[in-house]
Amino acid sequence: MINQPNYSVADRLMRYVQIDSTSNPDAIQFPSTEKQLNVSRLLVEELRGMGVEDVSLNPEGYVIAQIPATVQGKVPVICFCSHVDTAPDCSGTDVKPILHTHYTGADIHLPDDAEQVIRLADYPYLHQHIGKSIITASGKTLLGADDKSGIAIIMDTIAYLMQHPAIPHGKIVVLFTPDEETGRGTERLLVLELGADVAYTLDGGELGSYEEETFNADEVLITVEGVMAHPGYAKGKMVNAVTVAAQLVDTIAKELPKPEQTEHREGFVHPHTMEGNAEKITIRYLIRDFALEGLHQFEKTIQSIAKESALAYPAARITCTVKEQYRNMKPIIDQHPEILQNTKAAYQRAGVEMNIQPVRGGTDGSRLSYMGLPCTNIFTGMQAIHSKHEWIGVSDMERAVDVLIELVQVWAGG
Ligand SMILES: [Zn+2]
Numbered sequence: 001m002i003n004q005p006n007y008s009v010a011d012r013l014m015r016y017v018q019i020d021s022t023s024n025p026d027a028i029q030f031p032s033t034e035k036q037l038n039v040s041r042l043l044v045e046e047l048r049g050m051g052v053e054d055v056s057l058n059p060e061g062y063v064i065a066q067i068p069a070t071v072q073g074k075v076p077v078i079c080f081c082s083h084v085d086t087a088p089d090c091s092g093t094d095v096k097p098i099l100h101t102h103y104t105g106a107d108i109h110l111p112d113d114a115e116q117v118i119r120l121a122d123y124p125y126l127h128q129h130i131g132k133s134i135i136t137a138s139g140k141t142l143l144g145a146d147d148k149s150g151i152a153i154i155m156d157t158i159a160y161l162m163q164h165p166a167i168p169h170g171k172i173v174v175l176f177t178p179d180e181e182t183g184r185g186t187e188r189l190l191v192l193e194l195g196a197d198v199a200y201t202l203d204g205g206e207l208g209s210y211e212e213e214t215f216n217a218d219e220v221l222i223t224v225e226g227v228m229a230h231p232g233y234a235k236g237k238m239v240n241a242v243t244v245a246a247q248l249v250d251t252i253a254k255e256l257p258k259p260e261q262t263e264h265r266e267g268f269v270h271p272h273t274m275e276g277n278a279e280k281i282t283i284r285y286l287i288r289d290f291a292l293e294g295l296h297q298f299e300k301t302i303q304s305i306a307k308e309s310a311l312a313y314p315a316a317r318i319t320c321t322v323k324e325q326y327r328n329m330k331p332i333i334d335q336h337p338e339i340l341q342n343t344k345a346a347y348q349r350a351g352v353e354m355n356i357q358p359v360r361g362g363t364d365g366s367r368l369s370y371m372g373l374p375c376t377n378i379f380t381g382m383q384a385i386h387s388k389h390e391w392i393g394v395s396d397m398e399r400a401v402d403v404l405i406e407l408v409q410v411w412a413g414g
Contacts, residue, residue, distance in 0.1 A: 005160045005405070009397040012152035013135060014097045016042075017144040022092040023085035023182045030188055031061040031085075031178035039084040039151075043176055046155060050162045055174075060188035063176035066195075067158060075170030075412045079196035079373065080157070080404065081364065082150030082203060083180030086142060087386040096138040099394075105130045110139030116388050123391070125206060125383055133394040143390035149380040150202030151176060153397055157404040169408035175199070177364065185364045191371040198339055198411070199375035201365045202404075204382075206355070207396045210343060211377035212333045213358040214366040215267070216295045217325035220285040220302055222248065225317040228279050238278075239316045245274065245281040248309050248318075252285075255305065256298055265358060267294050269302070290328055290358060326362045329369035329376075336374050342410045343376065349410070350402035378403060 021039045024032040031037065040063045047055045047065050055065035063084075069075060086092040100108065105126070110116040116139040120126045126134075137143040154174055161167055173196045177185040180203075204211055226241035249271055256269040267289030274283045285302065289295040303320050310318045333339055347354040365375035381396025 005156070005401060007156060007398045007401060008159060009149075009152045009156040009401055010099065010133070010135065010394045012155050013145065013149055013392070013397065014099065016148040016151055017095045017097050017137075020093045020095070021085050021144075022088055023179050025088055025182045030184065032182050032184070033085075036085050036178045037061060039148075040176060040178070043084075043151065043155070047158065047174070050159050052158065052162065061178045062189060063174070064194065065158075065174040067161065067172040067174070069169065069171045069412075070165055071168045071170060071412050071414070076197040077171045077173060077195055078408060078411055079173040079175055079194055079199035079375075080154045081175040081177065081199055081201045081368070081375070082154055083147045083177050083185055083364065084151065085178055085181050086144040086148070087146065087181045089386040090142040090388060091140065092142055092144055095141045095144055097143060098136050098138055099133060100136065101133045102131060103129050103134050108136060110136060110388070113139030113388070118384075118389050118391060123383060123389070126391075128207070129393040129395070134391050135394065136391045137388060139388060142385075142387060143392065145380065145382040145390055145392040146385040147180065147203050147380070147382075149382050149392050149397055153202050153380055153400045153404065156401045160401070160405060161408070167405070167409060168414040169412045171195075172408060180364050183362070186367045186371065189371070191368065191373045194373065196373055198336070199365070199368055199373050200407070201363055201375060201377045202380050202400065203363060204377045204379040206383075207379055207381060207393075207399055208347065208353045208355045209379040210347070210354050210356050211359045211363070211365075212340065212356065213290065213330040214326070214328050214362050215288040215290060215360060216292050216328045217362055218287045218295060218299065219323045219325055220287055220299060221321050221323065222283045222285070222302075222306060223317075223319050224248065224281045224283075226279055227315045239313050240278045241276060241281045241316065242278050244309060244313050244316050244318070245276075245283060248305065249274065249283060251305050251309075252302055256301055265290055267291075267298065269298050288360075290330075292328070326366045327370055329366040329374070332369040332374050333376060339374060339376060343378075343407065345410045346403050346407035349406040350399060352399050352403055
């Protein structure tokens with residue numbers, strides 16, 4: 001067992017969240033916002049301050065640090081990864097973090113907005129934190145624990161390892177990416193240059209959660225082109241794209257599962273945008289399933305409904321195109337059984353019960369896994385993310401630090 005670190009994780013989180021690093025899904029440049037790099041630059045400085053020599057912010061906006069091994073011989077290189085941006089869904093400007101020590105279970109009225117109250121009844125997981133410390137924002141912004149808690153956990157771990165060189169571990173790579181929330185976090189990353197064998201994102205929720213499976217994801221784009229005519233003289237001529245598209249959407253909604261009806265391991269089909277006019281309509285669907293076969297089945301059904309619609313309206317032009325988004329990393333992770341074995345051992349040694357959950361979404365890990373770096377996701381404790389109610393328990397973050405300190409030793413065979 002490790003001797004208890006003198007955790008710096010809560011202090012770090014409180015500092016990092018005060019730096020505005022919201023990303024922008026509409027921007028073309030990368031990183032999508034320049035201000036994200038204010039966090040990145042600080043992290044480079046802090047890592048140098050810990051004595052990490054090989055650390056830089058590369059021109060693409062990634063912080064990459066290499067911590068040398070403390071053991072001889074060939075040991076797998078582990079990469080720890082978090083994202084510096086916060087979600088554009090909620091303001092991340094002037095975040096004022098509040099540390100609530102000895103949370104009693106009473107309602108937490110956030111001081112900057114009387115409407116914002118965090119209640120035990122709404123967040124049952126708060127029960128686990130009664131008598132302990134939690135961190136919230138002040139009512140006007142999100143907190144940014146997603147994913148600055150992950151950053152704080154990694155930084156605390158590295159600080160501890162640098163101060164305790166007797167702890168046996170292989171080479172460790174630290175990676176802080178911009179733009180995870182815009183889905184572009186790995187866009188400019190040269191994975192091979194990291195030289196890592198296995199990676200972990202610190203971007204999960206409840207204590208003990210461990211994620212090695214995400215959705216498979218595609219987008220289906222349907223376009224309906226109608227036939228225009230003067231509405232006063234349209235009889236027998238006009239084919240209205242709005243009418244055709246409405247029927248199409250309705251039929252698909254009746255045949256295939258929707259997000260609002262599904263949970264756990266069920267997939268869904270989600271029309272998220274429909275725009276245009278009587279002449280032309282475009283409809284965008286998100287298609288999600290844990291099994292690739294299920295994903296393809298959904299797409300086949302949509303295509304056959306579109307075909308039927310084309311038969312019913314021969315003068316209209318209906319096209320249906322599928323675009324790949326990301327893939328479930330589980331088949332890749334399963335090729336490396338030692339990942340689950342070693343991670344399980346580290347949780348156990350840190351006294352944390354492991355709870356394996358599929359992610360009903362994507363992570364940077366799914367992309368990294370398909371880029372050749374198998375990557376699973378470890379908890380940080382973050383809750384109610386992307387909202388003004390976002391909160392995190394300090395003890396959850398500290399347990400995550402314990403897990404990482406054990407993890408590097410397990411991988412080194414120690
Ligand atoms: Zn995140």
